[in-house]
Amino acid sequence: MTYAALIAQARTTAALEAVAERLGWDQETMMPDGAGPQRAEEMAAMAAVLHARAVDPQVGDWLAELDEAALDDVARAQVRLMRRAHDRATRMPADLVAELARTRSMAHRAWAAARASEDVAAFLPHLARIVALKQQEAAAVAGNGPAYDALLDDYEPGATGAEVAAMFDALRPRLVALRAACLDRPAPAGLTGHFAPEAQMALAGKVAVAFGYDLTHGRIDRAVHPFSSGSGLDVRITTRTAADDPFNCLYSTIHEVGHATYEQNIDRAYLMTPVGRGVSMGVHESQSRIYENQLGRSRALTGWIFDQMRDAFGDFGVADASAFYLAVNRLRPGFIRTEADEVQYNLHVMLRFDLERALIAGDLAVGDLEAAWNDRFARDFGYAVDRPSHGLLQDVHWSEGLFGYFPTYTLGNVYAGCLHAALRADVPDLDAALAVGDTSPATHWLRDKVQRHGGLYAAREVITRAIGQEPGEGPLLDYLEAKFGAIYGV
Amino acid sequence: MTYAALIAQARTTAALEAVAERLGWDQETMMPDGAGPQRAEEMAAMAAVLHARAVDPQVGDWLAELDEAALDDVARAQVRLMRRAHDRATRMPADLVAELARTRSMAHRAWAAARASEDVAAFLPHLARIVALKQQEAAAVAGNGPAYDALLDDYEPGATGAEVAAMFDALRPRLVALRAACLDRPAPAGLTGHFAPEAQMALAGKVAVAFGYDLTHGRIDRAVHPFSSGSGLDVRITTRTAADDPFNCLYSTIHEVGHATYEQNIDRAYLMTPVGRGVSMGVHESQSRIYENQLGRSRALTGWIFDQMRDAFGDFGVADASAFYLAVNRLRPGFIRTEADEVQYNLHVMLRFDLERALIAGDLAVGDLEAAWNDRFARDFGYAVDRPSHGLLQDVHWSEGLFGYFPTYTLGNVYAGCLHAALRADVPDLDAALAVGDTSPATHWLRDKVQRHGGLYAAREVITRAIGQEPGEGPLLDYLEAKFGAIYGV
Incomplete structure (x- = not known):
């Protein structure tokens, strides 16, 4: 029954990910020009929901207690992917996630402006912060590699x-x-x-x-x-x-x-x-x-x-x-x-x-x-x-x-x-x-x-x-x- | 700060409600014909997320400890609407919510078929179940009225x-x-x-x-x-x-x-x-x-x-x-x-x-x-x-x-x-x-x-x-x- 609980949880997560993805599609194809700030809040709310699911300790408990030997090949593949997603999400410190989101958003704007004005120097400080944060991310999720x-x-x-x-x-x-x-x-x-x-x-x-x-x-x-x-x-x-x-x-x-x-x-x-x-x-x-x-x-x-x-x-x-x-x-x-x-x-x-x-x-x-x-x-x-x-x-x-x-x-x-x-x-x-x-x-x-x-x-x-x-x-x-x-x- | 916590929670809820509403719009305007079963899972997942937020005991605690006298008119109106939504959601028994969703879905299909075939008798048993459940809902959320x-x-x-x-x-x-x-x-x-x-x-x-x-x-x-x-x-x-x-x-x-x-x-x-x-x-x-x-x-x-x-x-x-x-x-x-x-x-x-x-x-x-x-x-x-x-x-x-x-x-x-x-x-x-x-x-x-x-x-x-x-x-x-x-x- 642990596997059934895990796959049910994963199905709901997949459905919510599909919703977030559809929202992204809408933004690029159908969304009225003036809706941007509201859409940003909607996307952030979905990201928060998905993050909470990804780090749900209940999922960690289920994964720990699961008897994988009893599973068939497909189920084992499902568990492998769930474990991978859960491990990666739980290893990321929450403040690093938030800092990355903020920095990325600023860096993206800075990049667009820098590209338009051919101004490398204006972009590099942002890039340096991004690189430093991605190095931290790598250290958090990596093993010894x-x-x-x-x-x-x-x-x-x-x-x-x-x-x-x-x-x-x-x-x-x-x-x-x-x-x-x-x-x-x-x-x-x-x-x-x-x-x-x-x-x-x-x-x-x-x-x-x-x-x-x-x-x-x-x-x-x-x-x-x-x-x-x-x-x-x-x-x-x-x-x-x-x-x-x-x-x-x-x-x-x-x-x-x-x-x-x-x-x-x-x-x-x-x-x-x-x-x-x-x-x-x-x-x-x-x-x-x-x-x-x-x-x-x-x-x-x-x-x-x-x-x-x-x-x-x-x-x-x-x-x-x-x-x-x-x-x-x-x-x-x-x-x-x-x-x-x-x-x-x-x-x-x-x-x-x-x-x-x-x-x-x-x-x-x-x-x-x-x-x-x-x-x-x-x-x-x-x-x-x-x-x-x-x-x-x-x-x-x-x-x-x-x-x-x-x-x-x-x-x-x-x-x-x-x-x-x-x-x-x-x-x-x-x-x-x-x-x-x-x-x-x-x-x-x-x-x-x-x-x-x-x-x-x-x-x-x-x-x-x-x-x-x-x-x-x-x-x-x-x-x-x-x-x-x-x-x-x- | 209790009010700030409440309004932040409500903002996220409003954003997620907007997402669910946009999904409904997509279904009626843009969605490919064959996507219906998947969309039903997506909608159900969003409904579950929103229901969990609506009955969140933390919100109940915040609402109970709030000092409304210190609030301005707009904040009081916000709290009135939050309290109303929280009270209504928490008074609904979870099994009644589920039973209503199931019965509604069946009754809706039965209604469409009955209308096409002019067959009142085929619809009435479904309607009777719906009425009984809505009477239960009314009893659950009503005061003495x-x-x-x-x-x-x-x-x-x-x-x-x-x-x-x-x-x-x-x-x-x-x-x-x-x-x-x-x-x-x-x-x-x-x-x-x-x-x-x-x-x-x-x-x-x-x-x-x-x-x-x-x-x-x-x-x-x-x-x-x-x-x-x-x-x-x-x-x-x-x-x-x-x-x-x-x-x-x-x-x-x-x-x-x-x-x-x-x-x-x-x-x-x-x-x-x-x-x-x-x-x-x-x-x-x-x-x-x-x-x-x-x-x-x-x-x-x-x-x-x-x-x-x-x-x-x-x-x-x-x-x-x-x-x-x-x-x-x-x-x-x-x-x-x-x-x-x-x-x-x-x-x-x-x-x-x-x-x-x-x-x-x-x-x-x-x-x-x-x-x-x-x-x-x-x-x-x-x-x-x-x-x-x-x-x-x-x-x-x-x-x-x-x-x-x-x-x-x-x-x-x-x-x-x-x-x-x-x-x-x-x-x-x-x-x-x-x-x-x-x-x-x-x-x-x-x-x-x-x-x-x-x-x-x-x-x-x-x-x-x-x-x-x-x-x-x-x-x-x-x-x-x-x-x-x-x-x-x-």
């Missing part, structure tokens, strides 16, 4: 900084070389013209459904930043439209559909329980990236997308599917992570990973961060950062204390590379289906191998089981070199 | 069944006579044609703003049933569109704007506190009704609305503002409360009030309800109910246990009559403003006299202060007889 690992573990349970660093160190030289070689060649033509936002949204809906997104348990709205929100029976996505760039809407949508279908496809038996959510940020990102890149930017599927674009916009100045494939996959020099292509994206991420790991370890002072960023950027990209908003002020993450989050983006790409190689081996004729807009051989494979399990297995274990071996950076590199080598003739 | 009053008090604090009955008994004969006289005359022409739903929504937005609805703290969406939702900085309304009946959208919108501006216009100093909400259902309804009827269906404002209709729909077959005024205000025989006009609406309500009061008092058996309904309907309306869905199965209220709710509709109309008379006396040239679509002399008067106070005064006291005397049914009757006497020449 490195401080950074305790933060990374919040987003990618079980991962360690050393293991991620080894993988990234192997990725970097080949990506730097591939990037340089491609940018040395003439760039394919991009898109020009006006693409009506309403037609973009209609196309986004069609493509989302083609990727298996279930609109009876979801919806698509516009927001400033694309995101996926919710779990189980109610998983909503947002996208955005720019009249001169239909790829922004299209590929944001496919990316978020990857996240959303992961949540939608988790075994319904796990609905509203700890196991009923995606297992980690890295595995989540593997789904969004394989949908967006390995499938969405493939030669086969872009042929079908080209036809849909012609249906939606008429002749938009791209001659044929081959030219469209090049336009979708062209590389350009740039400074901004979120605008980067498949090849360059990971270079942006790995730069941040190394810097934030050094910051948390105390090996890099906040005062030296800008120089370190700019130096590393010049080495990897071959040109200098021209302004702070193109450099260390471009991302929101550090201002919100999200240390340990960045590497999950590239971990997701690495996992996507592994999954894609295994998928192609299992489904050799995949391209024939993709060419007519049928993603189901791929999305059903992913549902079966990864998505339906939710949090049943540990993050890395899900991937290992799916591909039949330990994941590594090799398949991603092989894929990128083959794809962009062919496009650019390098 | 009548059981019905304990239920009425939940919607209209301080009102008694006897006082309401006396008012309604005075209303009824003159309304029956006025109705019969009007229906004896030729009916004015109504609208025909097709009115594009999008144009209706655009017009609704324009009219809502003309009535002072603040869209920076609200929004308008479509839903099956029009409603207003939220308080303070985020008060949203819904409306509905029928292509052959633009009045449905138009007057639903104006009605809900009355509710919504009441919440928006409460003194911001009371934001997210017990005093920061509309004081009662009756006073709330007085605002929605005076907006909808005394202002929205006035000869002066309908002249302006006629021009807006012409702008929105072109020539829609109504010759001029006079014919439009008649079309807006025409009476027709009918069975359905929600479709009734200003004259007949209250007859529907008073019928329900008398019947439900007798049910709760034990003076009327559930088995005799249909005969009692049909008999009373024939007496007041002059023709027989032709099917149960036009009779006692038409409303959702009883299936959800909402006994004591119906009379607040007519109480609202009575209050609206009182407020309108006082408003006309204070603003003699109101029609000149209304004729050009300027409602501000009326809406500012209502804001100043009623809305801004929120729950600072008791319900009846708000009206008494606004009009300078005790409210009564006279002004409403005088207004209706004058208006419809002129229209119908009776």
Whole structure:
């Protein structure tokens, strides 16, 4: 009966977390402009309710008295996740939680102002406080391991900084070389013209459904930043439209559909329980990236997308599917992570990973961060950062204390590379289906191998089981070199 | 400091109530079809959180030790509302709360099925259980007074069944006579044609703003049933569109704007506190009704609305503002409360009030309800109910246990009559403003006299202060007889 009590408690917590998440969605999509201050109180009240549940001593007592040997595999996975959440919450001193919330809020505002005025010096004192508090958090929740690992573990349970660093160190030289070689060649033509936002949204809906997104348990709205929100029976996505760039809407949508279908496809038996959510940020990102890149930017599927674009916009100045494939996959020099292509994206991420790991370890002072960023950027990209908003002020993450989050983006790409190689081996004729807009051989494979399990297995274990071996950076590199080598003739 | 602790607790409760209310809005407007079962768990989890707060013994202790003499008027009003909520919640036995929730849920489904199949007998056993449970609730929360009053008090604090009955008994004969006289005359022409739903929504937005609805703290969406939702900085309304009946959208919108501006216009100093909400259902309804009827269906404002209709729909077959005024205000025989006009609406309500009061008092058996309904309907309306869905199965209220709710509709109309008379006396040239679509002399008067106070005064006291005397049914009757006497020449 102790397990029944625990799972009932966890179900209610999952329901309340879903409410808080829905509130966040509302804030970005529907909320009237003037409601902000009230919404802040509402969010704070929900956070207080959830925190009280997370540290409830009754849960600790139940977890202590539980006889795990009597449980089945699913129940043991539920308990593992409950124990993890309870331990992490109870180890955090209440005053540190409050201080972090206050500091984050101030730092976020300071960052936005600093970015707008290109004023690094105005942001650094806030960043220094955030780093100090995150170091305290790491000390509170960590065992004897490195401080950074305790933060990374919040987003990618079980991962360690050393293991991620080894993988990234192997990725970097080949990506730097591939990037340089491609940018040395003439760039394919991009898109020009006006693409009506309403037609973009209609196309986004069609493509989302083609990727298996279930609109009876979801919806698509516009927001400033694309995101996926919710779990189980109610998983909503947002996208955005720019009249001169239909790829922004299209590929944001496919990316978020990857996240959303992961949540939608988790075994319904796990609905509203700890196991009923995606297992980690890295595995989540593997789904969004394989949908967006390995499938969405493939030669086969872009042929079908080209036809849909012609249906939606008429002749938009791209001659044929081959030219469209090049336009979708062209590389350009740039400074901004979120605008980067498949090849360059990971270079942006790995730069941040190394810097934030050094910051948390105390090996890099906040005062030296800008120089370190700019130096590393010049080495990897071959040109200098021209302004702070193109450099260390471009991302929101550090201002919100999200240390340990960045590497999950590239971990997701690495996992996507592994999954894609295994998928192609299992489904050799995949391209024939993709060419007519049928993603189901791929999305059903992913549902079966990864998505339906939710949090049943540990993050890395899900991937290992799916591909039949330990994941590594090799398949991603092989894929990128083959794809962009062919496009650019390098 | 006890008061500070209490008001902090109440603020968090208000924030969580706002969250639950927003969730309800989402369910009716945005939620994907398949999310229902999950949403039910989310709502139940929020209800459990709110119930635990309502019966928190700490609040009881604080309320007991508080020195009220040291408080100012606003703080005393806050404490009065907190004490009321705490007392009511703690008096309800937990098993009765659970049993009511279960029975209500089953009764609601049984009612919907019974209404669809015109099967009264299938609903009555559920209704009998609901009535028995509501009698238990009344016994638990009531002092020594009548059981019905304990239920009425939940919607209209301080009102008694006897006082309401006396008012309604005075209303009824003159309304029956006025109705019969009007229906004896030729009916004015109504609208025909097709009115594009999008144009209706655009017009609704324009009219809502003309009535002072603040869209920076609200929004308008479509839903099956029009409603207003939220308080303070985020008060949203819904409306509905029928292509052959633009009045449905138009007057639903104006009605809900009355509710919504009441919440928006409460003194911001009371934001997210017990005093920061509309004081009662009756006073709330007085605002929605005076907006909808005394202002929205006035000869002066309908002249302006006629021009807006012409702008929105072109020539829609109504010759001029006079014919439009008649079309807006025409009476027709009918069975359905929600479709009734200003004259007949209250007859529907008073019928329900008398019947439900007798049910709760034990003076009327559930088995005799249909005969009692049909008999009373024939007496007041002059023709027989032709099917149960036009009779006692038409409303959702009883299936959800909402006994004591119906009379607040007519109480609202009575209050609206009182407020309108006082408003006309204070603003003699109101029609000149209304004729050009300027409602501000009326809406500012209502804001100043009623809305801004929120729950600072008791319900009846708000009206008494606004009009300078005790409210009564006279002004409403005088207004209706004058208006419809002129229209119908009776």
